[in-house]
Amino acid sequence: MISQIVTLVGVLIGALTSYLSTTVAERARHRRTLETRWDERKLNTYIEYAAVVKEAGRAAGRARTERDQELRQQALAEMDDAEQRRSLTFEAMALLAAPSAIEAAHEVNRLLWKRLRAARDPNTAPPPGTELVDALNALHDQARQDLGITGRAPAAERSLGP
Numbered sequence: 319m320i321s322q323i324v325t326l327v328g329v330l331i332g333a334l335t336s337y338l339s340t341t342v343a344e345r346a347r348h349r350r351t352l353e354t355r356w357d358e359r360k361l362n363t364y365i366e367y368a369a370v371v372k373e374a375g376r377a378a379g380r381a382r383t384e385r386d387q388e389l390r391q392q393a394l395a396e397m398d399d400a401e402q403r404r405s406l407t408f409e410a411m412a413l414l415a416a417p418s419a420i421e422a423a424h425e426v427n428r429l430l431w432k433r434l435r436a437a438r439d440p441n442t443a444p445p446p447g448t449e450l451v452d453a454l455n456a457l458h459d460q461a462r463q464d465l466g467i468t469g470r471a472p473a474a475e476r477s478l479g480p
Contacts, residue, residue, distance in 0.1 A: 360415060361461075364465075367408060371430055371450075371454060374397055375433055377396040378434050381393035382444065393437075394438065397437060401434060418460045419460035422460045425456070426453045426454055
């Protein structure tokens, strides 16, 4: 009788151990899946944000230098469209990104707005040449840290265009 009780206790302990280890493993797998999903979302948001900033900056440069009034208006419309998309993307970034990346994006926003103002008002001086690119590079560094990407990023382009 005692041997049967010992066997039964052994089976119960084995079943409980199996259940607990499976539960812990499943929770860890679920956490990794969620982290991966959020990292993918963050990466896509960072990429989209940088792309629309560059698009708005390039359109602003074209609008500022364009002599033909119709082409200037077209560039201003493209600039405004890109700025609207940048604003929406920034909101997603504010929810997903690390605080240091959000701060870097605030600096990008500030410099981009200077460039957009200069495009709308020819009497406003545009910001110095590479400030916006340098701010984007700082954002890239913060995004890489947020995503856990190690190593040095390659040198970025030094111009957003005219």
